[in-house]
Amino acid sequence: MxxxxxxxxxxxxxxxxxxxxxxxxxxxxxxxxxxxxxxxxxxxxxxxxxxxxxxPPPKPTFVKVDPMTVNLSGDSRVLYIGLSLAVANQATADTLTAHMPEVRNRMLITLSDQSADALTSASGKREIAKTLRETLRKPYEKDGKPVAIKNVLFTDFIVQ
Incomplete structure (x- = not known):
């Protein structure tokens, strides 16, 4: 090599x-x-x-609206209704509680335009829940923001 x-x-x-x-x-x-x-x-x-x-997930927040009796449109029938409002947070609940007389007034006016026949079906109940949610979401103060209501839940609902 x-x-x-x-x-x-x-x-x-x-x-x-x-x-x-x-x-x-x-x-x-x-x-x-x-x-x-x-x-x-x-x-x-x-x-x-x-x-x-x-x-844990946040606890749901509800505002209870005491039951009321409403005369329905078109005949001498009445609606006995109680409900709870599912809201986004405690601030929304506080706003609704502070304006409860106006909440109840809006409900009374909205419900008194309904007929008993429309409210007795399941679809009628869903429709009035939607209508109430939209009515109650409107601001309660001048130049206020819409209220964050997630759902309307019936606790009492009797048509007589």
């Missing part, structure tokens, strides 16, 4: 060693990146969902 053969053999060995070293470094970086990604996914992701799971 000549000196040049030995030198080229040594160069090939050094080149192979460098290639192996480069592959090792790339694999090490990939493993570290995967480990960091896994850490953030599992630790940060689970801690966020754990915090969300620990907080």
């Amino acid at each position: 000549t000196h040049s053969d030995s030198f080229s053999s040594r160069r090939r060995q050094q080149g192979a060693a460098r290639t192996l070293l480069l592959i090792g470094v790339v694999v090490l970086v990939a493993v570290l990146a995967a480990g960091a990604g896994g850490y953030f996914y599992f630790m940060k992701g689970h801690s966020g969902s754990a915090q969300a799971a620990e907080q």
Whole structure:
């Protein structure tokens, strides 16, 4: 073996060693990146969902409207009605409670325009609930915002 053969053999060995070293470094970086990604996914992701799971959903807020009797349109029949209003938050509940005489007045006027036949069917009850929700959502103060009423829930509903 000549000196040049030995030198080229040594160069090939050094080149192979460098290639192996480069592959090792790339694999090490990939493993570290995967480990960091896994850490953030599992630790940060689970801690966020754990915090969300620990907080119970907000309790619903309702405003009770005392029952009232209303003369219906077209005949001598009456409606005895009681309901609760599902509202967005406590501030909305406070607004409605403070304006309860006006709430009841709006209900009375709206309901007195109804006929007994229209109110006795399930679809009639759904329709009057929708109408009441829209009527009661209107602002109670000049230049006020609409009131966040989610739903009208009947607690008493008797047509006689």
